[in-house]
Amino acid sequence: MRYFWIGIVVLLSISSCAKEDDLPFELSAKGLVGTWELYQYQGNTGGGDYRTAYEPSGKTITFLSNGELRSVAFFGCSEGEYQVKDLLVTIIFHSEEEVPEQSFSMRKDDDDLVLAPQAPYMCIEGCSYIFKKID
Numbered sequence: 459m460r461y462f463w464i465g466i467v468v469l470l471s472i473s474s475c476a477k478e479d480d481l482p483f484e485l486s487a488k489g490l491v492g493t494w495e496l497y498q499y500q501g502n503t504g505g506g507d508y509r510t511a512y513e514p515s516g517k518t519i520t521f522l523s524n525g526e527l528r529s530v531a532f533f534g535c536s537e538g539e540y541q542v543k544d545l546l547v548t549i550i551f552h553s554e555e556e557v558p559e560q561s562f563s564m565r566k567d568d569d570d571l572v573l574a575p576q577a578p579y580m581c582i583e584g585c586s587y588i589f590k591k592i593d
Contacts, residue, residue, distance in 0.1 A: 461462050467566055468568070471501060473488040473522055477566060483566070483569070483571070483591065485545055485547035485564055485565065485566060486542060487521075487525070487540075487541075487542040488523075490521040490540075490542065490547065490564075490571070491521050491522065491523045492520070492521065492591050492593055493518055493519070493591070493592050493593040494518060494519050494520070494521070494589035494590065494592065495504040495514055495515065495516070495517065495518045495519040495555075495589060495590055495592045496518070496519075496532060496569055496588070496589055497513060497514060497515065497570070497583070497588050497589060497590045498510050498511070498512045498513075498587075498588040499586075499587055499588070500585065500586055500588065501581055501583065501584065501585030501586070502581075502584050502585065503583065504582075504583050512588075514590075516530070516531060517529075517530060517531045517532040518530045518531075518532065518592070519532055519533075519589065520593075521540060524541075525539050525540060525541070526539055527539060527540045527549060527567055528537070528573065533549070533551065533560075534551075534553070535551040535553035536553075536593055537551075537552045537553075538550050538551040538552045538553075539552070545565065546561055546562070546564070546565055546574070546576065547561070547562050547564050548560070548561045548562075549561075549562070557578055557579065559579075560561065560575065560578070560579060561575075561576040561577045562574060562576060562587075563576050564577055567588065569590070569591070570588050570590055571588070571589040571590075572586050572587070572588050572589075574586040574589045576585075
């Protein structure tokens, strides 16, 4: 019986070791590094709140550790740079965009990253994009 309990203790101590990938991300430049896929959009049209279905969209943003950004079908431009200050991420586009940069406030919702446009374009009634880390 004693070996049974020793085995249980060893098993629990091994299984409780968290891997770095299992840790929650931080709202920082380092915490954003990786590929995020748009899973949901939420907003308000003035007549009420709405949310799209929570499902993969194929639209991604990849934040690289050197401050560069790659995007697939989310922005009109596929590459740029990003800067994080406090809880604000500013994206500087590397193409002829009407607006050369866009800022988003960021927050966490469980393991999802929520980006809400701030300046220069923002939603009057409030809106946000919900991303899930896929890589």
